[in-house]
Amino acid sequence: MxxxxxxxxxxxxxxxxxxxxxxxxxxxxxxxxxxxxxxxxxxxxxxxxxxxxxxxxxxxxxxxxxxxxxxxxxxxxxxxxxxxxxxxxxxxxxxxxxxxxxxxxxxxxxxxxxxxxxxxxxxxxxxxxxxxxxxxxxxxxxxxxxxxxxxxxxxxxxxxxxxxxxxxxxxxxxxxxxxxxHVSPSSSTDVNAAALATPDGCLHFVEPEVIRLMQLEWKEWTPPLLPRILVDSLRRNNEKMFVGAAICIKATLQENMICMSITEKSNQQMSLSTAEYRAARLAAEGLTYKEIARRLDISPATIRNQLHSAYRKLGVSNKTALRNVLAELD
CATH class of the missing domain: 3.30.450.80 (Transcription factor LuxR-like, autoinducer-binding domain)
Incomplete structure (x- = not known):
């Protein structure tokens, strides 16, 4: 004993x-x-x-x-x-x-x-x-x-x-x-739920609200593996942030864990700056970098940077996904 x-x-x-x-x-x-x-x-x-x-x-x-x-x-x-x-x-x-x-x-x-x-x-x-x-x-x-x-x-x-x-x-x-x-406290007052996952997306801890919020974004999703699009987005994004149609996720890395704070978006919430949104809207309509730059009288390099930032914040990687997310935000 x-x-x-x-x-x-x-x-x-x-x-x-x-x-x-x-x-x-x-x-x-x-x-x-x-x-x-x-x-x-x-x-x-x-x-x-x-x-x-x-x-x-x-x-x-x-x-x-x-x-x-x-x-x-x-x-x-x-x-x-x-x-x-x-x-x-x-x-x-x-x-x-x-x-x-x-x-x-x-x-x-x-x-x-x-x-x-x-x-x-x-x-x-x-x-x-x-x-x-x-x-x-x-x-x-x-x-x-x-x-x-x-x-x-x-x-x-x-x-x-x-x-x-x-x-x-x-x-x-x-x-x-x-x-x-080991769940990172957030200074934000609007955090609805917290979760811990390994870098490959396997959940180790979830608050009860996590599943409801995640299914607002991905209706068919069930634990214990995070959606691949979310894992890939957090890996690519230096800010460790995912902005979807229904939720926002802020993540931090603690040794070999991803600590996530998940917030439900309001209908009025807009994560993009005015310049990013304007460039993203034109890109979603099918315009190229040069066409957007010519219309807005801005250099193509600036447009490229604005779109890169918009794609990262919205957690998308192509124009189809961008168009769908912007439709949800409007």
Whole structure:
């Protein structure tokens, strides 16, 4: 028991100093010595009743991201009913959600008749699972940890579940502390939501409002991967800002994390200067640099700079996208 106490102190200490992905990796590496797993995931599922059950944020440990991307194909649509019960082919997660705060162990090589689920487990070498859903779920998220063993003969026992019940709540609590500490506060008073993501666009922390705002801009988008157009725009843009038709995103880089503040745009909001907007409007009509310069009696080099700035601020890369964004702004 003393070793567990030392481990937990170490986890809470690292939560204060590590970036989000580093903390998740460090914590799971530490707990691997105790719970003996081959791969794992820490994930926030949406938990609002009567809606699709989707991944909001995720950290995969020794498992490919394809495992989560392939999940909907194997499991199908999942949703929470009026009473908060999960409708899903994933019988382990269903049980874990019904028994929040208690680890659920399962042998995925026996007693599973669903061929889609069996093929999925074989593909990603998950013969045995231990799943824990936090008892401290919110109205929006269900923080969850799943630990997987690959070998058929290496089943979890009740003693493993007992140990997990004592330790895993602390990983999730320390993770909440870590995420809050590493979301950059903004001086702006109109920030509606904050999110953390890795440079490749994998979300590690989202406030409840993030999904609603992101879907104003990209209606079909669901977590945990940011839209590619957003990731590419933030990479190209030195100001780390994305201005879309419905939202504005201001980002900062902290070591290996993107910290984003997301604001809903008002109908009157205009991010471009008068000169940038004038040049962008003519470009959207199909005019070339030289034609715009001739019409406005400005040098082509100045027009090029104004359009470059307008494209960057609006997060677009071609005239078609520019035309669509300007139509939304008008």
């Amino acid at each position: 003393e070793s567990h106490a030392t481990l937990l102190l170490d986890i809470y200490d690292s939560a204060q100093h590590c970036t989000s992905p580093d903390f998740n990796q460090y914590a799971l590496d530490k707990f691997k010595n105790v719970l003996q797993f081959d791969s794992a995931v820490i994930v926030d599922f949406s938990a609002a009743q009567q809606q699709k059950f989707i991944i909001q944020s995720i950290h995969l440990h020794d498992a490919p991201v394809e495992k989560m991307l392939d999940r909907p194909k194997a499991i199908g649509t999942e949703s929470l009913n009026r009473n908060g019960a999960l409708s899903s082919r994933d019988f382990v997660l269903k049980k874990a959600l019904a028994e929040r705060g208690k680890s659920v162990i399962a042998n995925l090589t026996e007693g599973v008749s669903d061929l889609h689920v069996l093929d999925y487990c074989r593909k990603y070498e998950t013969a045995h699972s231990l799943t824990f859903v936090s008892a401290r779920t919110t109205a929006y998220t269900a923080p969850t940890i799943a630990l997987w063993r690959a070998a058929k003969g290496n089943a979890y026992a009740e003693k493993d579940a007992h140990t997990a019940n004592m330790l895993l709540p602390h990983i999730l609590q320390a993770r909440r502390i870590n995420a809050r500490l």
